Amino acid sequence: MGIDEAGRGPVLGPMVYGCAYCPMSLREALSQRSFADSKTLTEDKRDTLFAExxxxxMMGFAVDCLSAKTISAQMLHSERGNLNTIANESTYRLIEQTLALGVNLQEVYVDTVGDPDRWQDRLSQRYTGIKFTVCPKADSLYPIVSAASIAAKVTRDTILRDFPVEEAITVGRDFGSGYPGDPITKAWLVAHLDRVFGFPSLVRFSWTTCSRLLDECAIPVKWECDQVESQQQTLTFGGLAAAVSDTASCATKRHSYFRAxxxxRVATAF
Structure with a gap:
């Protein structure tokens, strides 16, 4: 089995993890085919290979699509996740779904951008009996990972091309590569920024590019929880009781209408 992803860095669209698997007896046959890192192939060539x-x-594949909304929700949650954790969970799902189909996995090759040794050890401990090889550029070294890369890339491109707009607005499709450094992508983000609601659901709000644009162009929002957290971080022992009392009073007695x-409160009548 090979595992790779497409769309880790872009500010638009999903991150898609893909896997491909086949009998180990076909290892040599795979090397004779045109599988390669999906980023080095033309769109037509990727589509042709994915159809093959x-x-x-004798081959199987699966994809795990993580929408922009899912990524944003996890990375902006109060217990913040990070992209590596999200990617790891996706890898687990692909392996476990394949095992659930009754596939006898013996060797798994994984492309990584993090610490390969640490990730390989974690996978080996979680799935004993399977030999894992984790390394950067695995999609260029192992044809089965190249096949997984193609499955992930074609799936992501299809989702972006046919993306259903959830918002009642007209969303242009000329968004360039989707990477934050692309001038066309930046122009698209500015053009589709609503000052109240932010961006369409195609956008990963958790990316720094988006948070900066929201800070610069959107209407400022003051969150009650941010004020409480700020107060708690600056407490001193001497002011602890007063600050706690004030926070409790705001939370239980004063409506946001009055605070805004x-x-x-200057007097208590009863």
Missing amino acids: IKADP RRLQ
Whole structure:
């Protein structure tokens, strides 16, 4: 089995993890085919190879699509996740789904951008009996990983091309490569930024590019929880009781209507 991803860096669209697998007896035969890192292939060539993978009865594949909304939700959660953790969970799902099909996995090759030794050890401990090889550029070294890369890339490109717009707005499709450094992508983000609601659901709000644009162009929002956290971080032992009392008072007695208008309680009638 080989595992690789497509769309880790872009600010637009999903990150897609893909896997491909076949009998170990076909290892040499795979090396004779045109599988290569999907980024080095033309779109037409990727589509052709993906069709071959789907039509080959001796090969199997699967993809795990992580939408921009899913990525943003996990990375902006109060217990913040990171992209490596999200990617690891996707890898687990692909392996476990394949095992659940009854596939006897013996060797798994994984492309990585993190610490390969640490990730390989973790996988080996989790799935005893399977030999793992984790290394950068695995999609260029192992044809089975190249096949997984093609499955992931073609799936992501199809999703971007046919992306259903959830918002009741017209969303242009000329968004360039989707990478933050692409001028066309930046122009698309600016053109589709709503000052109240932010970006369409195609966009990963958690990317720094987006947070900067929101800070610069959107209407400022003050969150009650941010004020409380700020107060808690600056507490001193001497002011602890007063600060806690004030926070509790704000939380239980004063409605946000009054706080937003800076209306203070000056007397208690009853």
